[in-house]
Amino acid sequence: MNKLLKSAAALALALGLTAPAMAQDTIALVVSTLNNPFFVSMKEGAQQKAEELGYKLIVLDSQNDPSKELSNIEDLTIRQVKAILLNPTDSDAASNAARMVNRAGIPLLTLDRGVTRGKVVSHIASDNVAGGKLAGDFIAGKLGKGVKVIQLEGVAGTSASRDRGEGFALAVAAHGFEMQASQPADFDRTKGLNVTENLLASKPDVQAIFAQNDEMALGALRAVRGAGKEVLIVGFDGTDEGIEAVKRGLLSATVAQQPKLIGELGVETAVKVLKGETVPEFQPVPLQIITQ
Structure with missing residues (x-):
């Protein structure tokens, strides 16, 4: 041996x-x-x-x-x-x-x-509930109470999407936001673009969008710019591209995780x-x- x-x-x-x-x-x-x-x-x-x-x-x-x-x-x-x-x-x-x-x-x-x-x-994991509320509090700090908001949800059934939505709902209630729509875009940039384009057509007076990740936020950004509108957009994750978009003044903020x-x-x-x-x-x- x-x-x-x-x-x-x-x-x-x-x-x-x-x-x-x-x-x-x-x-x-x-x-x-x-x-x-x-x-x-x-x-x-x-x-x-x-x-x-x-x-x-x-x-x-x-x-x-x-x-x-x-x-x-x-x-x-x-x-x-x-x-x-x-x-x-x-x-x-x-x-x-x-x-x-x-x-x-x-x-x-x-x-x-x-x-x-x-x-x-x-x-x-990050505290996604706290992160969702943080995003809503930021919107209130920028635009005040009673803001007309849209939420882009992630993949249905994921704890991250559920918890971020729960946190954002707390902010909606606390600041008297008018939730005009909350629809899934599956954490995907292209879907974020398409869903936002459709929502902007039916909700033209929206003031802010909370996207449950940066990919959807970047898709929403394209839709907003394409429609020639001024809408505050907050993402989530703090990806390199998301942070760069914030620095350039394209996205208003991103809730940064540390993947x-x-x-x-x-x-x-x-x-x-x-x-x-x-x-x-x-x-x-x-x-x-x-x-x-």
Whole structure:
């Protein structure tokens, strides 16, 4: 046996592998979509932290499809990864994926969006309710009470969309806003553009738009400029492009999350779990409102 171990060590040395590399454990990250800068940043944060801590990270893209997500999870349980970080496509639909991970005995952590059912070791996300209210408070600070507003909602069924809407509703009530419309645009820029164009035609006197992410906010911006209107637009996420639009005076504000930090904390927490350490059930990641 000693000869075999020595031979393996010699082979590793010859291949330029270190002992940690030979013994690398694998963690997986299942992302709702990589067709969104926010989740790309999350992935990058997770990859950097995994590399720093000496773990291999598998990243799978669910392409905003719950069935693809379930297939990804099934694949990972078969491959017996040590821990799974899940950013759900839909909090309700992802419950089946969560229960599959639970049955496999693999620690499950959720990032940015939670799951409705299933055992989760830790949930790492911004306080989306507080963020939605922050956006509404900003609008009130700029335009006062009784403002006529439109809300662009994210993907129905996601905890992020639900919580941001809940927070914004608190601001609507507190400041006496007139909610002229609240419609889904699925966190998508093109849909944000199309939905806003339609709403501007039927609600021409709207004063402010709250988009539940920067992608929809940027789509709404195109629609507003195309219609030749002056409408205050607030986004959410604090993506690079969103922040740049704020600096240029195109968007009024964005509620900035820290997706890279969410990814980093996800991997860091998973490693603690694998080492037998106790971790918080919920880890809030600070957010702030970015203005010009």
